[in-house]
Amino acid sequence: MAAIAMSDLRREADSLSARLTAWRRDLHAHPELGFAEHRTAGMVAQVLRELGCEVRTGLGQTGVAGLLRGGLPGPTVMLRADMDALPIQEISDAPYVSTAPGAMHACGHDGHVAMALGAATLLAQHAPEMPGQVLLLFQPAEECMDGARSMIRDGALDNPRPAAAFGLHLWNTMPVGRVAVQSGPIMAAADILHITIHGRGGHGALPHEAVDAIAASGQVLSALQTIVSRNVNPQETAVLTIGMVHGGTAFNVIAETVEMQGTIRTFSPTVRETVLTRLRVLLDGVTAGMGAQYELSVEESCSAVINDPTIAEIARQVAVQIVGATNVVWQPPSMTSEDFSEFAQRVPACYLLLGSGNPALGLAAPHHNPRFDFDEDVLPIGAALLAASALKYLQEQQPR
Numbered sequence: 001m002a003a004i005a006m007s008d009l010r011r012e013a014d015s016l017s018a019r020l021t022a023w024r025r026d027l028h029a030h031p032e033l034g035f036a037e038h039r040t041a042g043m044v045a046q047v048l049r050e051l052g053c054e055v056r057t058g059l060g061q062t063g064v065a066g067l068l069r070g071g072l073p074g075p076t077v078m079l080r081a082d083m084d085a086l087p088i089q090e091i092s093d094a095p096y097v098s099t100a101p102g103a104m105h106a107c108g109h110d111g112h113v114a115m116a117l118g119a120a121t122l123l124a125q126h127a128p129e130m131p132g133q134v135l136l137l138f139q140p141a142e143e144c145m146d147g148a149r150s151m152i153r154d155g156a157l158d159n160p161r162p163a164a165a166f167g168l169h170l171w172n173t174m175p176v177g178r179v180a181v182q183s184g185p186i187m188a189a190a191d192i193l194h195i196t197i198h199g200r201g202g203h204g205a206l207p208h209e210a211v212d213a214i215a216a217s218g219q220v221l222s223a224l225q226t227i228v229s230r231n232v233n234p235q236e237t238a239v240l241t242i243g244m245v246h247g248g249t250a251f252n253v254i255a256e257t258v259e260m261q262g263t264i265r266t267f268s269p270t271v272r273e274t275v276l277t278r279l280r281v282l283l284d285g286v287t288a289g290m291g292a293q294y295e296l297s298v299e300e301s302c303s304a305v306i307n308d309p310t311i312a313e314i315a316r317q318v319a320v321q322i323v324g325a326t327n328v329v330w331q332p333p334s335m336t337s338e339d340f341s342e343f344a345q346r347v348p349a350c351y352l353l354l355g356s357g358n359p360a361l362g363l364a365a366p367h368h369n370p371r372f373d374f375d376e377d378v379l380p381i382g383a384a385l386l387a388a389s390a391l392k393y394l395q396e397q398q399p400r
Contacts (some may be wrong), residue, residue, distance in 0.1 A: 004126050004395070006031050006321040006388045012122055013384035021377035023047075027110035031085030031103045034141030035150075037062045040083045040113065043139045048309035051124040053136065060150030066136040067160070068123055074132025075397050076388045078162035080343060081116035082109045082142035091370040106372040108170035108356065111379060113138060115168070118383025123390065134392040137164050137343075145190065145301040148342035157346060163397075164311050165349035166389045167340045168382060171331075171365055176353030176375040179319040179385065180331030181352045183309035188237075188265040189272065190301040190337035195220070195283070197247075198293040201256030202386040210254040214247050216292040221245075223286050227278045238275055239265040263379045264333040267304050302339040308348035314396065315350040318388045323381060336367075352387075353370050354382050 018097040023043075032040050041057060044064045048055050053066035061085075067076075098104040103296035105111075120136050140148030173256055174180065197217045202210025224240060232238045234251055240262065247258030259365035264279075276298060287294045319328045331353055340351050357364045365371040 003066055004129065004391055006318060006392070009122055009388045009391070010322050012125065013118060013380035013387070016118050016121060016383065017380050020114045020383060021376050024110050024114035024376060024379060027113055028105050029096045030098050031100050031105045032108070033087060033103055034084040034144040034147060035061045037083045037140050040105055041138065044083070044113065048120060048136065050179060051120050051153055052127070053120065059154040059156045060140055060147055062140040062149065063154070063156065064138040065156055066120065068110045068120060068127060068134045068136065070130030070132050070394070071128040072131040074394050075163040075394045076133040076160040077137055078137060078343070078347060079116055079119055079136040079386050079390055080137045080139060080165060080166040080340060082139045082147065082169040083113055084109060084143050084147065086142050086143055086368060088368070089371050092206065093320070096320055096372065098202060104370070106369060107140070107143070107367045111170050111263040111356070111374060111382070112168070115382035116386060118379065119386035119390070122383060126211070126391070127383075128390065130394060131161060131398050134390050135160070142147040145337070145339050150341040152342060153345070154321065157343070161292065162190050162347050165343050165347045166311070166315060166352070167343075167349070167351040168354050168385060168388060170356040170374055170378065171353040172357040174331070174353065174357060174373070175379045176355050176358050177241055177323050178327045178329060179323055179352055180329050180357035181312060181316045181319050181350065183307050183312040183329050185267045185304050185306050185333045186239070186351050186353070187305040187333065187338045187341070187378055188239075188267055188335045189304040189341070191264040192299040192301050193260070193262040193264065194297045194299070195262070196262040196295040197258045197260070197287065199254070199256055202254045204252035204254055207254060207372040211291045213255045213258045213292060216287055217245065217247060217260065219290060220283065220288050223282045224279065227275055227282065231274055231278045232271055236250050236271050237333075237335065238271050239263070240275060240279075265337060267333065298390040302337055303341045303345060305338050305341045305344055305351050306352045307344070311348045311350040311393070314392050315352055315389050318392050319352070322384050322388060352385065353383065354378060361375055
């Protein structure tokens with residue numbers, strides 16, 4: 001069997017540019033939040049059926065799986081794209097601006113869906129000479145950190161079970177066309193913290209009769225900032241952020257309770273345990289010293305994304321052929337998190353970062369920003385990377 005040339009895939013992907021852009025803009029104009037991606041899922045399922053895929057819907061509530069069978073026997077490889085938007089009001093004068101109040105694609109998932117559909121299109125064109133199958137997973141609720149688990153619980157990885165998996169994320173801090181691909185950690189584990197400080201409410205003019213939950217929370221917030229700086233080896237990496245504080249009801253009332261939510265990001269399980277242990281010790285000491293009490297719950301959101309060395313090397317070789325060796329780089333692991341890790345824990349996998357920023361065109365706003373947008377020239381590159389990675393993996397499993 002003659003191998004399918006990577007250069008052919010890149011050229012074919014470029015010819016799909018207009019279609020990819022149209023898909024992406026349609027999705028961008030109609031964003032849907034996690035587990036509510038009904039329109040998006042319907043569009044994805046329709047395209048996959050038109051390409052000849054066997055389609056399953058309703059996986060993890062709104063997830064879609066398409067199985068593209070090759071004309072030759074072989075294993076199954078998985079490609080994954082996430083579909084959900086964020087609860088952000090978009091600020092943009094683009095013609096494809098979000099039409100859904102309070103929701104927008106501020107993380108590039110509209111591009112991920114378009115690129116994965118482009119990869120499916122490329123693969124379908126080569127299905128007769130393709131050895132094995134490609135499982136295309138379109139996942140809901142990545143931003144909720146529960147979409148991957150929900151799809152897995154509904155059997156997304158069963159019958160057939162993939163032997164390898166690839167995914168990618170648009171990355172606006174890198175110029176369009178640059179690819180970060182490497183073995184080992186690429187994104188951090190995430191925990192969600194829920195902390196409630198309990199005091200004793202009272203009159204604002206009579207503080208000696210109360211226990212001020214706001215004052216105790218202020219001390220807690222200050223103390224928490226020492227956990228990473230004074231307890232984690234400087235050569236390790238951790239982040240502890242409190243992103244939400246709610247407390248108090250009136251200017252002259254001492255608050256009885258304050259609620260805080262935050263996140264811990266780590267790569268090492270040992271570092272994670274250190275942070276959580278110190279968190280509990282500080283909460284015990286600070287609240288007791290101020291006459292308050294606390295409740296703490298820790299929600300393990302997702303584990304770190306760790307790229308398999310063998311699968312990452314396949315992706316790296318593909319990236320060199322698609323974008324050129326000078327555009328394939330090593331990127332310091334990001335403290336952001338991705339529930340692609342749920343798949344990577346079960347299947348040898350590689351997750352790539354694909355540069356999508358273009359400051360010259362004003363397309364460099366960070367992810368999760370109301371002005372986020374990216375250079376659509378990246379769409380055929382991403383489609384080619386996904387399709388070529390799947391094909392190269394399948395071809396390398398064939399007897400020599």
